[in-house]
Amino acid sequence: MPRFAQLVIGPAGSGKSTYCSTMLQHLGSMNRSAQVVNLDPAAEHFDYPVMADIRELIQVDDVMEDPSLRFGPNGGLVFCMEYFANNFDWLGESLGHVEDDYILFDCPGQIELYTHLPVMKQLVEQLQQWEFRVCGVFLVDSQFMVETFKFISGVMAALSAMVVLEIPQINIMTKMDLLSPKAKKEIEKYLDPDMYSMMEDTSDNIRSKKFKKLTKAICGLIDDYSMVRFMPFDRTDEEGMNMVLQSIDFSIQYGEDLEFKEPKEVDDDSADLNYDEIFQGKGDT
Numbered sequence: 461m462p463r464f465a466q467l468v469i470g471p472a473g474s475g476k477s478t479y480c481s482t483m484l485q486h487l488g489s490m491n492r493s494a495q496v497v498n499l500d501p502a503a504e505h506f507d508y509p510v511m512a513d514i515r516e517l518i519q520v521d522d523v524m525e526d527p528s529l530r531f532g533p534n535g536g537l538v539f540c541m542e543y544f545a546n547n548f549d550w551l552g553e554s555l556g557h558v559e560d561d562y563i564l565f566d567c568p569g570q571i572e573l574y575t576h577l578p579v580m581k582q583l584v585e586q587l588q589q590w591e592f593r594v595c596g597v598f599l600v601d602s603q604f605m606v607e608t609f610k611f612i613s614g615v616m617a618a619l620s621a622m623v624v625l626e627i628p629q630i631n632i633m634t635k636m637d638l639l640s641p642k643a644k645k646e647i648e649k650y651l652d653p654d655m656y657s658m659m660e661d662t663s664d665n666i667r668s669k670k671f672k673k674l675t676k677a678i679c680g681l682i683d684d685y686s687m688v689r690f691m692p693f694d695r696t697d698e699e700g701m702n703m704v705l706q707s708i709d710f711s712i713q714y715g716e717d718l719e720f721k722e723p724k725e726v727d728d729d730s731a732d733l734n735y736d737e738i739f740q741g742k743g744d745t
């Protein structure tokens with residue numbers, strides 16, 4: 461039986477740890493068991509209980525303080541993640557092997573992890589070897605998406621993670637509760653964007669003709685292949701959270717392996733059938 465994982469990724473401060481904590485509570489309220497693993501070696505605080513914490517393996521502060529390494533915060537994080545990639549056994553032991561486990565991985569925010577460094581792809585491959593079905597959940601702060609050129613950059617960042625990780629990916633705009641009513645209305649056009657018409661809007665923002673042509677080509681590519689869509693995530697809106705969860709579950713086929721009971725063979729002449737009992741297997745005596 462498979463296990464299921466959400467790899468919660470996205471730029472620094474986009475709301476990954478808050479998402480994990482909110483989603484964990486949401487799953488709990490649906491009586492679904494789930495757990496969170498912190499994979500951010502620089503995490504200072506988060507308000508969810510952890511199943512495993514990478515800081516037990518390595519911490520950024522220790523790396524930065526090491527006189528033989530002399531890393532700054534970003535180099536330190538890259539070092540930690542490479543160390544992690546060489547020690548996946550630690551994660552394997554922490555996860556154990558419980559069938560049907562549903563785990564949220566709270567990842568660090570350094571964007572280079574999702575552009576050119578191999579560690580997140582290695583993690584995905586390792587999880588797949590452990591029979592996890594993995595979905596990338598890419599978060600972007602909605603406040604940085606209300607202008608066309610910012611939106612296009614956000615789309616490119618999401619796309620970069622998709623290309624690197626090669627797993628199903630659900631893209632989410634976070635912190636919707638912080639938007640003004642005007643901005644909320646404005647953002648609707650970015651949730652299911654028509655990139656071609658967006659390109660027309662943006663002409664004033666892109667000053668160089670050369671870049672306008674490039675942006676137009678990128679917009680066309682994204683639109684033609686329906687490559688990137690965003691879903692809103694408002695932690696105060698249960699209904700919206702459900703829709704996000706359903707999309708994620710669908711992408712990793714969560715629930716499809718739940719045991720199905722064959723309906724019992726019935727004689728034509730049997731009267732007073734209780735179909736509920738038959739289908740639930742309770743008709744057996």
Ligand SMILES: Nc1nc2c(ncn2[C@@H]2O[C@H](COP(=O)(O)OP(=O)(O)OP(=O)(O)O)[C@@H](O)[C@H]2O)c(=O)[nH]1
Pocket residue numbers: 471472473474475476477478479500567568569570634635636637638693694695
């Ligand atoms: N109002 C509001 N604030 C949010 C939401 N999500 C996150 N925040 C706030 O945004 C800040 C950053 O959130 P985090 O969840 O720590 O973001 P992160 O992506 O884990 O950050 P890093 O791990 O540092 O990359 C915190 O102050 C959160 O309280 C949201 O949906 N609504």
Ligand SMILES: [Mg+2]
Pocket residue numbers: 476477478500503566567
């Ligand atoms: Mg975090």
